[in-house]
Amino acid sequence: MNRAAPEPKANMGQPAPRIDGRQKVTGEARYSSDVSVSNPAYAYLVTSPIAKGRIVRIDLRDARAVPGVLDILTYESMPDLKEVPFGAGGGGPTTSWQDMGPEIGHEGQIVGMVLADTFEAAREGAYRTKFEYESEMPSSSFGSPGITKEDASKASARAKKLPQAGNAEGAYASAAVKLDQTYGTPTQHHNAMELFTTTCVWNGNELTVYEPSQFVYGLKNGLAKKLAIPPEQVRAVSTFVGGAFGSKGQLSPRTWFTAYAARKLNRPVKLVATRDQGFTIQTYRAETQHHIRMGASRDGKITAFIHEGEEVTSRPDPYAVAGVEDSARLYRFGTVKTHVTLVHADRNTPGFMRSPPVVPYIYALESAMDDLAIKLEMDPVELRRVNDSMTDATGKPWSSRHLMQCYDEAAAVFGWSKRDAKVGGMRDGDWMVGWGCASAVYPTHVGACAARVRLTASGHAQVAIAAHELGTGAYTVIGQIAAERLGIPLNKVEVALGDSDLPPAPVAGGSNTTASACNAVAKACAAIHRKLYGATTETVGGGMAHTDERPRLEQAFKQLGVGALEEYAEFLPPGAGPDAMKKLYAGTPYLSGGSKGEKLMYALGAEFVEVRVHSLTREIRVPRIVGAFAAGHIMNPRTARSQYMGAMIWGISSALHEATEIDKRVARYVNDNLADYLVPVNADVQQLEVILVPEEDNFVNPIGIKGIGELGNVGTAAAVANAVYHATGIRVRQLPIRLEKLLAV
Numbered sequence: 001m002n003r004a005a006p007e008p009k010a011n012m013g014q015p016a017p018r019i020d021g022r023q024k025v026t027g028e029a030r031y032s033s034d035v036s037v038s039n040p041a042y043a044y045l046v047t048s049p050i051a052k053g054r055i056v057r058i059d060l061r062d063a064r065a066v067p068g069v070l071d072i073l074t075y076e077s078m079p080d081l082k083e084v085p086f087g088a089g090g091g092g093p094t095t096s097w098q099d100m101g102p103e104i105g106h107e108g109q110i111v112g113m114v115l116a117d118t119f120e121a122a123r124e125g126a127y128r129t130k131f132e133y134e135s136e137m138p139s140s141s142f143g144s145p146g147i148t149k150e151d152a153s154k155a156s157a158r159a160k161k162l163p164q165a166g167n168a169e170g171a172y173a174s175a176a177v178k179l180d181q182t183y184g185t186p187t188q189h190h191n192a193m194e195l196f197t198t199t200c201v202w203n204g205n206e207l208t209v210y211e212p213s214q215f216v217y218g219l220k221n222g223l224a225k226k227l228a229i230p231p232e233q234v235r236a237v238s239t240f241v242g243g244a245f246g247s248k249g250q251l252s253p254r255t256w257f258t259a260y261a262a263r264k265l266n267r268p269v270k271l272v273a274t275r276d277q278g279f280t281i282q283t284y285r286a287e288t289q290h291h292i293r294m295g296a297s298r299d300g301k302i303t304a305f306i307h308e309g310e311e312v313t314s315r316p317d318p319y320a321v322a323g324v325e326d327s328a329r330l331y332r333f334g335t336v337k338t339h340v341t342l343v344h345a346d347r348n349t350p351g352f353m354r355s356p357p358v359v360p361y362i363y364a365l366e367s368a369m370d371d372l373a374i375k376l377e378m379d380p381v382e383l384r385r386v387n388d389s390m391t392d393a394t395g396k397p398w399s400s401r402h403l404m405q406c407y408d409e410a411a412a413v414f415g416w417s418k419r420d421a422k423v424g425g426m427r428d429g430d431w432m433v434g435w436g437c438a439s440a441v442y443p444t445h446v447g448a449c450a451a452r453v454r455l456t457a458s459g460h461a462q463v464a465i466a467a468h469e470l471g472t473g474a475y476t477v478i479g480q481i482a483a484e485r486l487g488i489p490l491n492k493v494e495v496a497l498g499d500s501d502l503p504p505a506p507v508a509g510g511s512n513t514t515a516s517a518c519n520a521v522a523k524a525c526a527a528i529h530r531k532l533y534g535a536t537t538e539t540v541g542g543g544m545a546h547t548d549e550r551p552r553l554e555q556a557f558k559q560l561g562v563g564a565l566e567e568y569a570e571f572l573p574p575g576a577g578p579d580a581m582k583k584l585y586a587g588t589p590y591l592s593g594g595s596k597g598e599k600l601m602y603a604l605g606a607e608f609v610e611v612r613v614h615s616l617t618r619e620i621r622v623p624r625i626v627g628a629f630a631a632g633h634i635m636n637p638r639t640a641r642s643q644y645m646g647a648m649i650w651g652i653s654s655a656l657h658e659a660t661e662i663d664k665r666v667a668r669y670v671n672d673n674l675a676d677y678l679v680p681v682n683a684d685v686q687q688l689e690v691i692l693v694p695e696e697d698n699f700v701n702p703i704g705i706k707g708i709g710e711l712g713n714v715g716t717a718a719a720v721a722n723a724v725y726h727a728t729g730i731r732v733r734q735l736p737i738r739l740e741k742l743l744a745v
């Protein structure tokens, strides 16, 4: 795990250490709630203990009597702010529940905000508020009374046209070998280290918001809409984000309540919501169910693939991840039928959570592939090989696909050929040993993006772009592309990100940041290069020179007679409309990729896992994971490896640990804290091997970058489940795999 970064291969950039690493480890990096503003008031939220009903009485006398309490906002004192439609993406609101009541739509809905001179007084005030409710019986999840079902294709734009090919029911009915199984994934919450925080400062009509955000242009424009002020009057700043994973991509009610409070008090207001409030005031990964039927010939060719998913969402909002879009294309199925049903319950609206469509849907597919391999008495790698293809069932070609290369490289390092295929056939003393594998896949998203680059005659560059640093290394790779294209060392590049005053980048979601931002920066660098050297030598700056071109640069500046050059560039990915940039400025990002265009654009990988299950205690250990990934041009093998390692650890988490438990009687999250919401600790993570498989694909974008942030945790849970089956003969089809589910051996 702690080896030095490998030597870069042909299509890989330098393994540069993070340029913001020192700031982060010394505490010098300023996260949103660290930003100091003068004379702030502190906000503390009051949230609803009921999931469904209404507020019938509010008594704030005791709360107002707390020394230091300045004001208390409730639905009675909040003016009606403009309803902004729920936006399942970009900067739109996370939910249609946009008021502090009196109607209550989910447990933990914000019903009040106490403002005070100190955090402690605000908290004390919040504890002393008295809200009386009239409560109705809520519906909590699948199978609860009162849920309503809806065809996702009718409600969600994402699910409008799901893949279908041929007569899958017919092909299934006549298949020689059949699999019919259901799989399920639990509710999960992001639980980023950094809490949900918002600080609002008004200066006359101008509002500055400091908030950890995956999309500062969305935040700026959405908030302006909500407050009914021109977007030019709002600035959103998010210099560093302490983990987001999809939870900080959209505008949420807390932000407009804080902005309103600051305007009302005429004083900066700072809110840091608590860990448990974070479970309900933002989004989460909803629980899913999958019914998969597969038909195959005896030699393993899959002739029919039928994937029907169900996803929980809130009462009003049709949030769907609809990952059949990806599961139905991963192999060359003869025929395909897919469907997604939304189940509306009295819950907060779910939202993006790391690899939103593929984590649950590929867990189901890759578990089913293993189930099918067992039925066929076939090696699971061979089953994938037999069904590998450069086109999907609808005839759409892949722009590049190196899935089997990933399998071959990972299998060799893992030692897969030494596997005893017999279930329970590998044992080490008291430990039952199992080996399993699964595929990883993630859509290659690339977004419309702008950037500004300034280069001085002394060889210093400044890059400005409203992209976001979520802990992934964005500052570093964006600096690297400028250094490479301008021919200067990385330490001469200054990178500014996360501020809506800078040229816009898309939402840092769908793993698009490196591809979108680097292509925009490269374009601005190319323009500078042309001015300096003329068109003929553009290839010098266009190549990955990694050389210091400063003597040549000084000469060129001298000839031009200027001290600096500055260029602004706009990058549009294939398929973007002519107004994509205008829309981005207005807070709506355009992302291409995945199955959207004329070719399938995806990054792929293969993961091999060893598990050990103790024969007496059923303790489950994952001593070893090997993952091989092919994701186009890798800007930085060091940060890429970190991404993959973190992702595979998250995969262990999905497999063995994570689940938000719901008290079904009251539709309330029970383990809404980091003591009871389990995530892996160091002892749960042992050997992780990452293999970067070289791949070139200049169809996806000029530099050939495929996003990697969300790739590595896709498939891991299935690989663990498959290995657990191999060890024990018990197939767990509802995550997470906890030891009580293995007690039957």
Ligand code: MOS
Pocket (backbone or CB within 6 Å): 214, 244, 245, 246, 247, 249, 352, 353, 354, 355, 356, 508, 509, 510, 511
């Ligand atoms: Mo990620 S869930 O696309 O922020």
